[in-house]
Amino acid sequence: MDRLVDAAFAHASRHAEGAVADYIPALASADPALFGLSVVGVDGEAHEAGDTGSRFSIQSISKAFVYALLCDAVGHEEALAVVGVNNTGLAFNSVVAIELNDGHPMNPMVNAGALATTALLPASDAADRWHLIQRGLSLFAGRDLALDEEVYRSEAATNQRNGAIAQLMASYGRITEDPAEVVDVYTRQCSLLVDAHDLAVMGATLADGGVNPVRGVRVVAADVARDTLAVMAASGLYENSGEWLFEVGLPGKSGVSGGLLTVAPGKAGIAAYAPRLDGVGNSVRGQIATAYLSRVLGLNVFVSTAYIPTA
Numbered sequence: 001m002d003r004l005v006d007a008a009f010a011h012a013s014r015h016a017e018g019a020v021a022d023y024i025p026a027l028a029s030a031d032p033a034l035f036g037l038s039v040v041g042v043d044g045e046a047h048e049a050g051d052t053g054s055r056f057s058i059q060s061i062s063k064a065f066v067y068a069l070l071c072d073a074v075g076h077e078e079a080l081a082v083v084g085v086n087n088t089g090l091a092f093n094s095v096v097a098i099e100l101n102d103g104h105p106m107n108p109m110v111n112a113g114a115l116a117t118t119a120l121l122p123a124s125d126a127a128d129r130w131h132l133i134q135r136g137l138s139l140f141a142g143r144d145l146a147l148d149e150e151v152y153r154s155e156a157a158t159n160q161r162n163g164a165i166a167q168l169m170a171s172y173g174r175i176t177e178d179p180a181e182v183v184d185v186y187t188r189q190c191s192l193l194v195d196a197h198d199l200a201v202m203g204a205t206l207a208d209g210g211v212n213p214v215r216g217v218r219v220v221a222a223d224v225a226r227d228t229l230a231v232m233a234a235s236g237l238y239e240n241s242g243e244w245l246f247e248v249g250l251p252g253k254s255g256v257s258g259g260l261l262t263v264a265p266g267k268a269g270i271a272a273y274a275p276r277l278d279g280v281g282n283s284v285r286g287q288i289a290t291a292y293l294s295r296v297l298g299l300n301v302f303v304s305t306a307y308i309p310t311a
């Protein structure tokens with residue numbers, strides 16, 4: 001495994017195309033040369049290469065885990081009805097998608113659905129909601145995750161669009177909490193600091209039926225882990241989610257700071273951090289390294305062989 005991770009890392013390191021996200025001002029200062037690759041198995045063992053201790057804000061990858069917390073709290077049917085699981089085919093921060101779907105958020109991986117997910121998490125007030133999310137994501141990672149104050153302040157000062165999305169959702173009655181408070185908690189969840197190793201442990205927890213394999217602690221129910229992976233498979237890599245599933249055959253979730261988490265169900269979490277992004281916002285090196293590992297380890301969940309009766 002260590003040799004294969006090294007080979008995937010070397011293979012992807014040759015690629016220097018793509019650009020660091022800059023629509024959140026604090027993200028623009030990320031070092032484009034950073035690259036970390038971490039695989040954590042359901043046995044809790046880590047196999048890693050590169051800058052796996054470099055911290056970055058989790059951004060959109062938080063959406064998968066907050067969705068898991070919501071499913072765990074309200075159950076499969078309610079999560080399906082109120083947040084949805086279908087791809088929009090449009091950008092993650094699309095307002096048009098909301099209008100086209102009568103205010104329905106469609107899925108938890110786009111901002112409309114992520115804001116609805118954060119708003120629906122049962123909590124007594126905004127502080128409690130933030131506490132539940134920070135604690136829940138820390139359980140997935142197996143350590144206390146802290147807020148990147150600079151990224152939080154930078155995004156809070158510039159995310160008028162998310163404010164507009166939350167207002168629109170509220171106008172459709174899809175968000176009943178105060179939209180500004182929901183955006184604030186969502187911005188905080190996106191600003192939680194992780195490294196590639198943390199992300200791989202978080203993914204390994206989903207791969208392991210909701211049990212953090214490093215800590216031996218159940219974080220969510222097994223059917224919640226299953227449902228979360230299904231949503232990641234459908235919508236985890238922005239508008240290229242279909243291509244990702246076609247080429248790699250694994251559920252994944254990427255974020256604009258350059259993280260990419262992929263899960264091989266029952267086997268491992270695979271996490272990459274490399275801030276150069278392609279045109280839709282997915283880490284270039286992260287995709288190349290993960291595709292390599294999926295191929296050489298035979299992880300594609302759609303692989304099957306013909307059943308040939310012998311008698």
Ligand code: GLU
Nearest residue numbers: 059060092190255256257
């Ligand atoms: N906090 C970012 C936003 O809402 C997350 C975007 C992303 O990683 O896709 O715009």
